[in-house]
Every structure is written in structure tokens, then in C-alpha cells.
Amino acid sequence: MITVKDKDLVVPGEVLADEEYNSGRGTFREENKICSSVVGLVALRNKKISVIPLQSKYIPKRGDVVIGEITDIRFSMWGLDINSPYSGLLPASEVFGKEKRELERAFVIGDVLFLRVIDVDEVKKVKLGLKGRGLGKFRGGILINITPTKVPRLIGKKGSMINMIKDQTKCEIVVGQNGVVWVKGQPEMERVTEKVIKMIEEQAHTSGLTDRVRDMLMELVNGNSDNQKEDEDNLNENKDIKTSID
Amino acid sequence: MIIIITLGKKEGSVKRADGRAFDELRPIKIEAGVLERADGSAYLEFGGNKVLVAVYGPREFHIRRFQKPDQAVVRCRYNMAPFSVDDRKRPGPDRRSVEISKITSEALAPAVFLEKYPRSTIDVFIEVLEAEGGTRCAGITAASVAMADAGIPMRDMVVACAAGKADDNVVLDLSEKEDKEGQADLPVAVMPRTGEITLIQMDGNLSSEEFEKALDLALEGCKKISEIQKDALKTRYGE
Amino acid sequence: MVNKMVDIIPEITKKSITNLINNGERADNRALDEYRDITLETGVITKAEGSARVKIGNTQIMIGAKSQIAEPFPDTPKNGVLMTNSELLPMASPTFEPGPPDERSVELSRVVDRCLREGGVIDLEKLCIIPGEKVWMIFLDIHVLDYDGNLMDAAALGCLAAIMDTKIPEATVRDGEIVIDKEKLIELPIKEKALLCTFAKIGNELVLDPSLEEERVMGARITVGVIEDGSVCAMQKGGEEPLTKEEIMKAIKITKEKTDILRKHLN
Numbered sequence: 001m002i003t004v005k006d007k008d009l010v011v012p013g014e015v016l017a018d019e020e021y022n023s024g025r026g027t028f029r030e031e032n033k034i035c036s037s038v039v040g041l042v043a044l045r046n047k048k049i050s051v052i053p054l055q056s057k058y059i060p061k062r063g064d065v066v067i068g069e070i071t072d073i074r075f076s077m078w079g080l081d082i083n084s085p086y087s088g089l090l091p092a093s094e095v096f097g098k099e100k101r102e103l104e105r106a107f108v109i110g111d112v113l114f115l116r117v118i119d120v121d122e123v124k125k126v127k128l129g130l131k132g133r134g135l136g137k138f139r140g141g142i143l144i145n146i147t148p149t150k151v152p153r154l155i156g157k158k159g160s161m162i163n164m165i166k167d168q169t170k171c172e173i174v175v176g177q178n179g180v181v182w183v184k185g186q187p188e189m190e191r192v193t194e195k196v197i198k199m200i201e202e203q204a205h206t207s208g209l210t211d212r213v214r215d216m217l218m219e220l221v222n223g224n225s226d227n228q229k230e231d232e233d234n235l236n237e238n239k240d241i242k243t244s245i246d
Numbered sequence: 247m248i249i250i251i252t253l254g255k256k257e258g259s260v261k262r263a264d265g266r267a268f269d270e271l272r273p274i275k276i277e278a279g280v281l282e283r284a285d286g287s288a289y290l291e292f293g294g295n296k297v298l299v300a301v302y303g304p305r306e307f308h309i310r311r312f313q314k315p316d317q318a319v320v321r322c323r324y325n326m327a328p329f330s331v332d333d334r335k336r337p338g339p340d341r342r343s344v345e346i347s348k349i350t351s352e353a354l355a356p357a358v359f360l361e362k363y364p365r366s367t368i369d370v371f372i373e374v375l376e377a378e379g380g381t382r383c384a385g386i387t388a389a390s391v392a393m394a395d396a397g398i399p400m401r402d403m404v405v406a407c408a409a410g411k412a413d414d415n416v417v418l419d420l421s422e423k424e425d426k427e428g429q430a431d432l433p434v435a436v437m438p439r440t441g442e443i444t445l446i447q448m449d450g451n452l453s454s455e456e457f458e459k460a461l462d463l464a465l466e467g468c469k470k471i472s473e474i475q476k477d478a479l480k481t482r483y484g485e
Numbered sequence: 486m487v488n489k490m491v492d493i494i495p496e497i498t499k500k501s502i503t504n505l506i507n508n509g510e511r512a513d514n515r516a517l518d519e520y521r522d523i524t525l526e527t528g529v530i531t532k533a534e535g536s537a538r539v540k541i542g543n544t545q546i547m548i549g550a551k552s553q554i555a556e557p558f559p560d561t562p563k564n565g566v567l568m569t570n571s572e573l574l575p576m577a578s579p580t581f582e583p584g585p586p587d588e589r590s591v592e593l594s595r596v597v598d599r600c601l602r603e604g605g606v607i608d609l610e611k612l613c614i615i616p617g618e619k620v621w622m623i624f625l626d627i628h629v630l631d632y633d634g635n636l637m638d639a640a641a642l643g644c645l646a647a648i649m650d651t652k653i654p655e656a657t658v659r660d661g662e663i664v665i666d667k668e669k670l671i672e673l674p675i676k677e678k679a680l681l682c683t684f685a686k687i688g689n690e691l692v693l694d695p696s697l698e699e700e701r702v703m704g705a706r707i708t709v710g711v712i713e714d715g716s717v718c719a720m721q722k723g724g725e726e727p728l729t730k731e732e733i734m735k736a737i738k739i740t741k742e743k744t745d746i747l748r749k750h751l752n
Contacts, residue, residue: 011479012357012394013402013439028359028401035439037359037399039479054483055286055397057304059363069495081493085304085366110496123315123364142501149397187505191512205483281631282543283578294531298630300576323575323583328626329533329549337572337626338585371576373630375547376530 006044010036010051017049024050041205054205058084058148058178060126064117065135067143067176068128070107078107080115080128083145083178088126090115095130112138112182114174134174141172141184144194146201148179153204154197161200161210168217169193192220263424268417271407271467276388276478278395284371286396288478290388293421294378296330297385299392303368318363322351322370324385330377346382347372353386353406353435353445359399368398379422383408386435386445391475395482403475404444406435407467409460416456418463432457434464438472441465492580492701499702506699507688513696518739520694525642525750527650535651535673539643542696543633545577548625548643550651554614554663555622565612565620569598571627571640578632594627596681596721597640600710601625604679604718606648611674614656614663621653623673634697637708637721638747641681646751648673679718680747682740683708686724691732693739707733709740713748 002017004010019032026038027049036042040051060066060082068088072079080088090113095106107113114136118129130136146154155162155175166173171185171193183193196216203209262268272293281287284300291297307313324346328334339347354370370393372385383406390403410420412428425431430450436443452460505512515521521542530536535550557564571594573581586594601607612621625647627640652670656663685695685703692699695706704726710719717737722728 009480009483011403011476012400013437014476015439026399030401030440035401037401038397039394039483053397053399055395057285057397069493071493085306085363087306108496110493110499112495112497138497140500141497143495143498147397187501187508187510190501191514281545281576282633283631284576287576296530298576302579305579325574327530327547327549327628328570328624329530329536329551329628332532334551334553334624334626337570369575371574373574373576373628375628376532378532 002044002049004042004049006042008042009040010042011039012037016042016051020047022048024048026051026053052205053149055147056149058082060084060086060088060117060120060124060178062117062120064177066115066117066128066178067138067174067180067182068113068115068178070109070111070113073103073109076103078103080113082115082126082128083148083176083180084126086120086124086126088115088117088128090128090130094128107137112143114138114176114182138174138182138184141182142190142194144181144183144197146179146181146197148177150201150204151175151177151179153209154181154200156210161213164210164214165193165196165217168221169196189221192217195220262412262415262417262421264421268415269463269466271419271470272421274471274474276391276474278391278478278482284392284396286392286394286398288388288391288395290384290391292380292384292387293419294376295374295381295384296376297381297388298373298375299385299388300371300373301368301389301392301396301398302371303396304363304366304398305369307365307367313365313367316364317360318358318366318368320351320355320358320360320368320370322347322354322372322389324350324372324374324382326374326377326381330374346385349445349447350382350386350389354389354393354404356442356444357390357400357402357404357437358393359401362399368393377422379420379425380408380433382406383433383435387471387475391478394479402437402439403472404435404437405468405472405475406433406445407464407471408433409464409467411450411452411456411460416452416459416463418467430456430460432460432464434461434468436465436468438469494701498698502698502702503688506690506692509690511692512698515694517690518693518743520638520743520747521696523642523747523750525646527646533647534653535647535649537643537646537650539639539646541635541639541642541694543631544635544639545631546636546639546643547628547630548640548647549628550647551624551626552651552653553622553624554619554656554665557613557617557620561609562617563613564609565607566622567598567602567607567609567625568622569594569601569625569627569644571597571629573629573632573636576631577629581629581632592721592723593636593640596637596708596710596719597627597644599721600641600679600681600719601644601648604710604712605677606645606675606679608674608676615658619663621656623648623651623653632697634700635683635694637683638681638694641679641710642747642750645678645680649675649751677712678748678751679710679712680744681708681710681719682736682743682747684736684739686726686728686732691736691739693743707736709736711737711740711744715741
């Protein structure tokens, strides 16, 4: 027996179904019932019932890519804020290999980096790495924070949503799985992108979102059509700027 | 505060000083997501009580010696605004607010899946902006909504309500006057789905029959308030 | 990365905000001398003698006024007493800690107090009951609920609104005894409407009503208090960078214009 439908809004403790269903993410089993543990939307797939939370903190997982800010420099590692209850550590060896160098020469406090989560241990100590394509320090641009659970919606199916924004605004966009987004382009377009991303975050759980994003982009980008030429010039410039470590 | 007297009282029910039936709650209103900076928040009006709650977390616990290696810690701070009571209250914690903070943390923690967030803290800040009897229960009820609003995974939403004895009658949800002049006060917090009690205190004098009657009344009151908690969250996130 | 205890602003955020402002723009599309949306309600706390809830953008402050009878200060035996206190509640920001008022909180209440006192907002002499013995003491408690920048202007506006909302019982002296008539409530004797405007120096510009993000990158801050005729009644500079005389004069000029607009919220 089931007491909810797909996409229903549920709250913590709400009974969703009985034992013939499987308990997925955002739910828990108690005796012969499956209950929601969060405020979220029901996702039903065959006999598996999950609840997609509308709010949550980022909990680091091995393999994730995240955007972090250097907040601490220690003896042989950097400490990073990764928009999570758990700060991350970037060992100097990830940057210098076996060479011994001064950490401040590479990154200073306030620098923002694109990193990969290499390891998370049982007490949630998070080790970060920089080896990989596209990873490194950001130069210029702006940062936008969204609820981490809304990252998949921002990216869209096979990147459809994020690519549409990139195409229209001609901005470079990097999305961290921790809900931090980096955007770089023409200043006006950076702000258009910020607006669109905030709208997606607010309306992530509604249907017809892609169409609304398309309309909003049309209006905001074409409203700035005077800047079209400049945008193109800037785009060419941007192609030379890669997010890599020097 | 104007007390709204609802029509259609049960026959033979005992009227109280403010006109309520013995099992009648004061008017209650909850709104979720009222603050920008906090991870979750809720505002509650309950009779003349006005309570605002903000939740931060789970977040990094900076006091390492208080961290728990295998779970999160719920920390609560109950505070009364200086202007919340008739005679201005001196700012800062006193013995009463320290005790309420402690039992509130303990009332909320059993509902939270603490093991999901080792070493972290969940901070609950309860601000009583105006007090009219029953602020600890109002704080707990609002705190659950704020925690759910923050996305904290929980088994249930803890809800609290008091019953007691005034003018020789066992009654639900004591007003400020009934609390001060009454014979007993019994605040209760419960996880409504399972009926497990997470907070109970009592002062005054009740026979064991009266006690059981008061406890049942309080649990009934909690059930009603629980529905208002759920509505607050559904209103915030519904279309 | 907003929610954290250690407040370190990312270098690129600092740069992007500064660049925008140097071009005469702001991240939220405001003009450099434009306030965010302001809402003001009074009479929100029944148990307070006066109260106000003010919002400037997402900054939210509640102010409650309470009165009690006390002894006057020895140097002003014929004057009532105004006490301004503020609490930066830990609920308002992840960077605010519980505990006794820290230096930010003390500065906030002192600057607001200076504006109200030096601006002559309340006729304190009229709050005297028995000279040298008993006067009214008015407590203003500034309760910061949500911090998104520019607490000073919000607190000053809210305090003025709360003062204007305040009603205290009439106190008379009969045969040397003070008689308080709680049935007969009177308004506070208000002489002036002093308010504050705060500017942040970012890049080469001064911006009015800095948002939290702007406060995090600002080099200096200047707060100006003026009364209705435009005379300056209070001032406070903050931040580690210096300001020029021209910048300060410019801040005064804009404050005169903007406080006229702010006062409209009080009616």
C-alpha cells in the first residue's frame, strides 16, 4: 500500500508506504512502514520510493568535483572551505609532487579552486586533489551558491540546461557538486547568468522549467543586444583563459 | 492579545478565564523560511507568544573537545528578548534560559538522524520576542519546523504543548495567567507518529489520575499542533 | 561560500564587486546612492511600550522600547535617561557568536544612541518626574534578527519608529508621592527626527546602504547622522582604509537628501 504519489511534497516523519516498497534516499524504514526523513518531493521508481530533499548541506563523496576557497595554510597542506559541514584538505604533494616548496607561492588565502574529492574517511576527513583536466585555480569571474541538491537540475539531462545558458550568455560556467558555481564572461552576462541560476534554484521542483529558463534567457540576453558585438569579442578572449594552475 | 473564542463548544465544558474550553488551544500560526541568512527558520505565534527560530547546520563544530566522532550534536540557545515581558528582562542567559536550552536540545535530538553527520553541530537559536505563557513549548514546536526547513533529516517533527491544572480543573495549554495562578503545569514534547515523549517537566500538584488526564490532554494538543507544523512547511514549498 | 564562521572573502568576489562599482554599477543593479527596499512596521510587540520591525533588503531588526522609573544621572538631574542596547543575535549570521555584546554590537548601539541623543530626538527634560530623584528611563533594545549588511541605518530608523510608537503611563507627583496612571498613556515628547546614512568605500566610490557582500569587501565605512534641517548630529568612520575630505563632504550631502526620503517611512 502507498499513501503518496510521485512528486508529492512530504515532510519529515510522514508515512509514505508499507513494507512491500523499498526504502530509497530521503526515507527510512520503521517496522512495517516507509517514512520520509526530509522535506522533499516523492520519487517513485517501480517499487523503490525516495524523497528528493528541497534543502540540504553538501556531504563530500569520493570522486565529486567541488569548488573550494583556501581559508587556511598549514605546514604541508591547505585548508579549504567547500561549502559543507566538513572542510577539505589539499596536501602540498598534490600540487608540488615530491618537491618541497613554500605553499604561499602556489595558493594564498582567498583563492578559489576547482578540485576533486580524493578520499573521505569514516569521520568525514576530506582529502582533495588537483590532478585532472580542468582542475585548478579560478581567475576572475563570479561565484554563485545554490542548494547542492539542485545541482542536477542546473546541469540538466546530459548537460542540456547548463549548455543552453552557456550558449546564450557566452559565459564559461563551472558547477561544483557542492553547490558552488563559477561564472565568467561579460560582466552583464555574468549577472544574467546569476539571475537565471537563482531562478532555477528557486523553481527546481516545478515542471516546465526548461521553457521558462529559455524565455528568461531570451529576454535578458536579447534585451542587452547592444552588447552582442562586445560579447563575441570577449568570447574570443575568454577562449585563451583556461582554468589551470600556473 | 485577543483570544478568539470558537463557536460550538462541547456541552458541559468548563469555561476558562479567557473563555476557552478545557481542551482548547490558543490560536496558533506558524510560518517557515522567514530568515535569509539561517539555513532554516520558522516564526510562530501562539496566543500572545511570538517566537522566532533559526537553525544553522549541520556545520563544522569549532570546539573540538565537544565534537562527537560518530555523530552530530544538537545545541540549542533559548533566549528572551528584553522587551518580551512586562518588566524589561536583562539581556543574556539566566538560570531559567540555560535550563530550557538544555532540555530543548534533548527534546529535539532524538528525532534527528545524528549519525549522518559525525563531528558536526546543529545550532538551534530560539528567540522569544513576546512571551505569554508556554514559551518553551512554542520554541520546540517552531524549532522542529526550522530544522525541517534547513533540510535536516529527521524521524519525525517533535511538537510540544502543555497541560495543567487551573481553578481545580485539568486544562490544555495554560495561558500566562493560568500558569502563574494555576496549581500545576505539565509541558510535554512528543514525536507524534510513534507517541514517544522527548520532554516532560512538571511543577505543582496533581493526583495520579489528574496527571494522566493532563498528559493525555497535552498529547492530544500536540497532535493538533503537529498538523499546523506540516501545513507551514507545505505552504512554504508548495506552489 | 556564505555560511561559515570564518569570514574570508574569495579574492575573485572582491575583484568582481570592486570592478562593477568602479564602473558605477552594483551586483543587485542598484544605483550607488540607492537604498534597498525598506519596510517598517510599528506596534509589533504588545508587551513593549513601543516597538518596530524594520527590514532593509534582507537585513531585519526588531526594536522594543521599555520604560521604568529610575534615578537621573548626577550631572543631568533634570533629565530623563535614554539607554540604547543592541544584540547581534547568533541567529542573524553564522559569524555572530552567543555571548556578551562584542565590539561590533557596542559600536552599533553607541552610534545609534549618539544619533538619537545629539540629534535631540527626545526632549529628555520632559521625562523628569522629581528633579534629582526620579525620572523616566527609556530602554531601547535593538534585536538583530537577520544580518545582510547596513545594521546602522536599519537600527536608527527602527529606533526612531519605536520611539514614535512608544506610550508611557502618565506620572504625576502628589504630596511627594509619584502616582502612575496606567490608564492614561502619553506619547514620548519628540523634538527631532534624526537618522543615519551609511556608505561603504569600495574601489574609488562611496556606495550607500552596503549589502553584506559589499561590507565584506569594503575598505572603509562612513556613517552620517543628520536632523531635519540637514545639520549633522553624529558621525562614525569604520574600516582600516582612510577617506578624503571630499568623500566625507559628499557623504554628508547625500545623507541630507536620503534622510528626507527615509523619514517618509515614519508616517
